[in-house]
Amino acid sequence: MPIDFYYLLISPPCRAVMLTAEAVGVKLNMKELDIFKGEQMKPEFVALNPQHCIPTLVDGDFVIWESRPTCSYLASKYGKDDSLFPNDPRARAEVERLNYFDMGTLFHRFGEYVFPVMFRGEKEFNPDKLERLQEALGWLDGFLSGNKFAVGDNITIADHTLLATVSTIKEANVDLSKHANILAWLEKCKAEVPGYETNQKGAEDWGKFFKSRCNL
Missing domain, CATH: 3.40.30.10 (Glutaredoxin)
Incomplete structure (x- = not known):
């Protein structure tokens, strides 16, 4: 079916x-x-x-x-094996930790920054909320230190979740230049994550929608 x-x-x-x-x-x-x-x-x-x-x-x-x-x-x-979502309790916990981090911190703070202007009639972006988003990006940059992907050297579903969020954040003109590990990880995702192009098109379409809503 x-x-x-x-x-x-x-x-x-x-x-x-x-x-x-x-x-x-x-x-x-x-x-x-x-x-x-x-x-x-x-x-x-x-x-x-x-x-x-x-x-x-x-x-x-x-x-x-x-x-x-x-x-x-x-x-x-x-999945043909458990590489995307490991069976090992510690490795699985790391994947889930990053998924929860994305949901409860990174994507949440991104929404707090952009949604008031996009949907709630506020005229300007709040710099304090941008600072909180940059703090979350800094944490992610630290999590990625020493890893090829989000959890070790192979792609997991944490990469899928984070890639969808970070590529969208980038299209909102949020400065990522201070986060070298994130930028390097994005390049690895571009080269190795199946479906990257479709995700990127969706992020770019989101960026156009964002700019139209915010008169940018």
Whole structure:
């Protein structure tokens, strides 16, 4: 049976799942859902996902939303080995730590910085919130020190999650020049992460949307 995937390309969480699907060789039945037109409120979608959020994945009779556990599910069920989502408790904990860091700190602080201007009518970006975002980027830069990828020398789902977020942050004209490890990691991802081009297109489309919303 096809695996249905409800998504919007500019959404970083959606792109993280797409990267994991690409890595495990799963072909998704793509169902674009324009949340800005309220398509997520259609009764047939709410019946699938009462939270009416994207990404949402439907694999047979199993429905899951929230991008990070969706990545974990795809890697666990369809991965040819455990490299994307390790079975070893310590290695898995490191992957999950970075996924939670992305959700609760990095992506969260990014949203605190850009969303008030994009969606809430504020006229200027708050420099204190930018400083908090730069602090989070500094932490990520430290986490990447000595590693080829987010957790050691091979790609994991933490790279998919972080790549979707960081590529979007870059398109918001946030200065990454002080974070040499992040910049080096982005180059490695560009060369080695399957599906990088699609993620980059989504990030660039997000950047255009960002600039149009903020009159930049």
